[in-house]
Amino acid sequence: MVNVEHETAPEALAFRDEEGNVNPTFLASVSEAIADGNAENLRRLAAPLHEADLGALIEALDYDDRPRLVALLGSDFDFAALTEVDDAIREELLESIPNANIAEGVRELDVDDAVYILEDLDEADKAEVLEQLPPPERVALQRSLDYPEDSAGRRMQTEFIAVPPFWTVGQTIDYMRETEDLPDTFYEIFVVDPAYQLIGTVPLDRLLRTKRPVKISDIMNEDQHLIEATDDQEKAARLFQRYNLVSCAVVDEAKRLVGVMMVDDIVDVIEEEADEDLKALGGVKGDEELSDTIWYTVRSRFPWLFANLVTAIVAANVIHLFEGSIQQMVVLAVLMPIVASIGGNAGTQTMTVTVRALATQELRRSNTWRIIRREVAVGICNGVGFAIILGTVAVVWFGIRDLGFVIGLAILTVLSVAALGGILIPLTLNRLGVDPAVSSGPFVTTTTDVIGFFAFLGIATLWFGLS
Template identity: 80%
Template sequence: MQDVENQTAPEVPAFRDDGGNVSGAFAALVSQAVTTGDAASLRALVSDLHEADVGALIEALDSGERPRFIELLGEDFDFTALTEVDDAVREEILEEIPNEEIAEGVRDLEVDDAVYILEDLDEEDKAEVLDRLPALERVALQRSLEYPEDSAGRRMQTQFIAVPPFWSVGQTIDYMRETEDLPDTFYEIFVIDPGYHLIGTVPLDKLLRSKRPMKIGDIMSEDQHLIRATDDQEEAARLFQRYNLVSCAVVDVSNRLVGVMMVDDIVDVIEEEADEDLKALGGVKGDEELSDTVLYTVKSRFPWLFANLITAVLAATVIAFFEHSIERMVALAVLMPIVASMGGNAGTQTMTVTVRALATKELHRSNAWRVIRRELAVGATNGLAFALILGSVAVGWFGIRDLGIVIGMAILTVLTTAALGGILIPLLLSRFGVDPAVSSGPFVTTITDVVGFFSFLGIATLWFGLS
């Protein structure tokens, strides 16, 4: 019989594969532990993983295994991992976990992470979870949940260090050393008056370099950046980006200090907002995830496709108007898609730049006309260049010299119009309070298609007398 002591435990495969994803071998081991209910093996596999890696692992498991995975880990499961998964996956998991377990899981989380989880629950479950929390934690979470969705109040942490200006540096340092309930991470000390109004800040490096007897009020900086709790999270992200901040105080309508936003929260905000804008430009809802059901995805994409169907019908109507001209000169039918495609691409280029500039506040009323003139000049210049290129191609292809002139004039017209429409439509939509990222596409497509077909076929009809 082989000596048991000489046996070695099987080697655990690497968590990540060469592509940086959860390796199939590691996920299979975890899945096996979940299926067999082997909690000890499961804890050994995931105990050293970061919460972001645990979130990736949860997404790699089958939907039926995810609640069991959390149940087997019990108290060892860090609910912060649920902030790292897709919204659809998180909602699916929360539906399977009893409210008392959710309440126990969010008790040790920072307020912003707890809010991120609780906001996915329906009102009844949310109220039950909150009722199971200690009073202080419940009040903090309720206050954050009362702020508008996507606001700074939902993203802020309510734990921070605030001291009066008459404290000394030594007193402040001793306070931080002796107090157990401090934030896990902080970069500055906030200085407040008796009404909790923020009057200054002291970075940790400055605090540690100052002599112990010095007063906080003497070393604090009064030049501070503030975020209102009701501000949109995108506005907060721009403030961090503009001034290279790592943390920033959050105040209420009375300018009282209520929280702090950290740079790690802002990184998530920037990623979210960029993701939403990119999806919106492609006609996809900003909250669509790869884990969404087929039915939800179909409902999300159908309206955009329907809008594009209407624009296509309108463009087809223009073509039908020149049916007789197309019958008499087949070359027009061959060249039409080129004109429409060039106009659509030019319009999309301008629209994408404009929508992004509006989102980042780089484009505003004071510089709008300058940017419009620039885009118009770009469209006209590209139009002239491609008029020469396509005109030469048309002449060489069909041997009709005048056809090169016709398509050249049409390309110049459509590229200039596309540039103008690509910037004016998002500006007008933004002016009327409509999200240009979501709504610009169908309008720009309609203009470029209609103008492209109408200009090319109309000029050809007049030039060659095809009517």
């Protein structure tokens, strides 16, 4: 046993370089084995890899080498690696793998990982794969697939340990030792009644520290946190985060225990949701990946850019209204971008904080007006500070004393409005049932640009008597 570990360790260590990336030498060896069709060498290289590392290797390979790697590894390919790659790469690989092989591969996975893979198949292929599975596994997978997308039911594991309350600690431990069909990893025992409704939980550490004759009902926690299978995965993630959970029971509409969510699943959920929100704020679809085709990426980003074009045209019309003023005082054209830029950045700051607070439910009806007043106060304070700074710069730069007052007043106005718009626009969209992460950007940009140009050019026109 020691010799085996000694032989595989160098290969496992050589997989990543000092920066944590896939080692080019290792990648070249894998590519060479694929090109030569050397399945034995490829298996030797891939055998020590964790599923996450195998996923990283797949992403690093050339497009044509990915399906060949899966084919050469055959039954030794770990399908769990498909949960670690980009959606586009996973879909491409699944198209190249026969359904019989997919069925054989997902049998070795936890239900949540198997569902994650099967939900990418079209309905015909999905039905064919399920048909080739044993009835118990097929029923478990189908039940999870029947839950809404991005729900807790899709993320839960259906394997768990449930015992009646009248069992003793000794009976429970003996049951876990003697029963083969148990989950590989678990952190607590669920206590259920005859109708399989959850009545309590027992952490493993408490179970192991309690004497064998003690009844389970005497040591169980009756206060539990429950997740309904139809709950959105974000709601489940917030529950884990709020109460520092490691695992949590999932129940159906009748409060019957149907599964368990683990903290490793929640980490993936938090990462996915944060990734989607970040992309949405930048006008990128949540499912866009670096591996997507050029045409798909173009179609994904075009609508957002078009929306920004519309807002730019609206802002340009405001500038057109003051064309005469700009012609008489060209310095206004020099300073306009500064006003718009500061206003846009201020609006984006407030919008980002607001969207995130809405996503995490930190912003609620009870504290809405307090947060609005806070953001407006921040906008006014920043407005005063930048009014003094930019007003001074304008006077020194162009030697026109009144110009400093004009641009200072414009900056104060636009930063105040940007703060107000940055919080009110996402709030309004959220109340209307529209995702504020996706839709707030163009509205906030339009508001800050229009108000910024109108305030600066309007105040300048009135103050200097331009026409």
